[in-house]
Amino acid sequence: MNFELLVIGTGSATPVLEHNPSAYLLTYDNEQFLIDCGEGTQFRILEYKVRSSRIRHIFISHLHGDHYFGLVGLISSWNLNQRKEDLTIYAPKELAEILTIQFKHSHTFLHFKINFVATNPNEPLLVLDNQLLSVESIPLVHRIDCCGFLFRTKAAKRKLLAEKLPENFPIPYIKMLKDGLDVEDELTGKIYKSEDYTTIGTPSRSFAYCSDTAYNEQMVSQLQDVNTIFHEATFVESELKRAEYTNHSTAIQAATIAKKANAEQLIIGHYSSRYKTLETHLTEAKQVFENTHLALEGVTYKL
Ligand SMILES: [Zn+2]
Ligand SMILES: [Zn+2]
Known part of the structure; x- marks a missing residue:
């Protein structure tokens, strides 16, 4: 079965025309999982002809605006379009309060149900487990509470x-x-x-999403032998001090995590607005972990 990632947005907080803020669409079988929802995500979803009704799970890593400012717009549009399917949002617990207040003061009455599942920034937590796959949250180190997500498809029987x-x-x-x-x-x-x-049936595949985070070796044990890791690489190595100061990572740090975790494939993204080209990110990461790919908007990656 297809297991793939469409990059919708892979910029960071400062807006630039070259990138959209963070949003990724994971597809497995007929299910689609939206990971982060930066400003403008709904327009890119229209552009990429994503069938929104298939998105029944949204994962929000943290409450910096570049990761969720598109959410209220997306949900409001789904409501205008008479969406009926339930939606589950996995996010820091404060997000429920933020959305509730926005809908309250805009007199928005939803035609569908939203379930909230709170992530835990301190330890891994199994947040979803169904016939198709399981998802654990991954504690990340950032300026505010932040979690990545580890998706594991279920192995098919023999x-x-x-x-x-x-x-x-x-x-x-x-x-x-x-x-x-x-x-x-x-x-x-x-x-x-x-x-x-x-x-033998189809073996399990796994994908870990790690953004935003400082370099953190503690996550390696949870990520051991994961097939594909997305790890933020906001900066290149000449900006290491800035990466440390802002709780972000360099491309080399992202590659080091992939190497230590024995991953098959690394995708890097969440680029700082200061870079006009991404060649240095890729060259530096490949020095540590050869099978590295740049996340590029509109491109679908096999996982
Ligand atoms: Zn960010
Ligand atoms: Zn952030």
């Missing part, structure tokens, strides 16, 4: 090689084979080995 089995093979036994268990036919004593009658 696939049955039905043509190899005798006719009318009992269904409970089929379930056992798919669960990786061997089956013994009590009448004949024949052993049906799971590995002979099934093939």
Whole structure:
């Protein structure tokens, strides 16, 4: 099944024409998950022809405006368009109060339900677990409470090689084979080995979103062996002091986290407005972690 990330916005707080503020759309199967919702996200969603009704989960990392100022506009537009699907928002707990007050004073009465799930900035928390995937929040180090998110798809069960089995093979036994268990036919004593009658199902894939954050090795244990990491790289190495001072990261720091976590792939973004080109970000990151990609708006990345 497709597991991919569309970059909607990967700028930072100061507005520039080259970038939109943070927003990313994760797709798995038929579900879409919006991660951060900077100003203008609804226009980019229209531009990229995203079917909004499929977005039933929104993840907000923290309450700096470049990560959520687009949310009230997006929700208000969904309401104008008679959206009916429930929405769940995973975010710092104060966001519920902010949205409630905005809707109260604009006399906005929603036609759909919003559930809020509060993230915990101090320790990892399982915030979503369904048949398709699980999501944990990742404590990040930033100037205000901030969490990333770790998405893990569920591994599919083993696939049955039905043509190899005798006719009318009992269904409970089929379930056992798919669960990786061997089956013994009590009448004949024949052993049906799971590995002979099934093939491996689609393995789990994982994606970690880490923005905004200072360099923080503590997150490495939670990110161990994750397939793809998005890690902010607001600055290049010549701006290391500024990165430390503002609780952001450099491209080399992002790459170091990916290397220590033994990730397969790194995507960097959340670029400071001071950079007109991103070549230095990419060159520096690749020195530490070769399979690094620049996040670019409008591009979809396989995860
Ligand atoms: Zn930011
Ligand atoms: Zn921030």
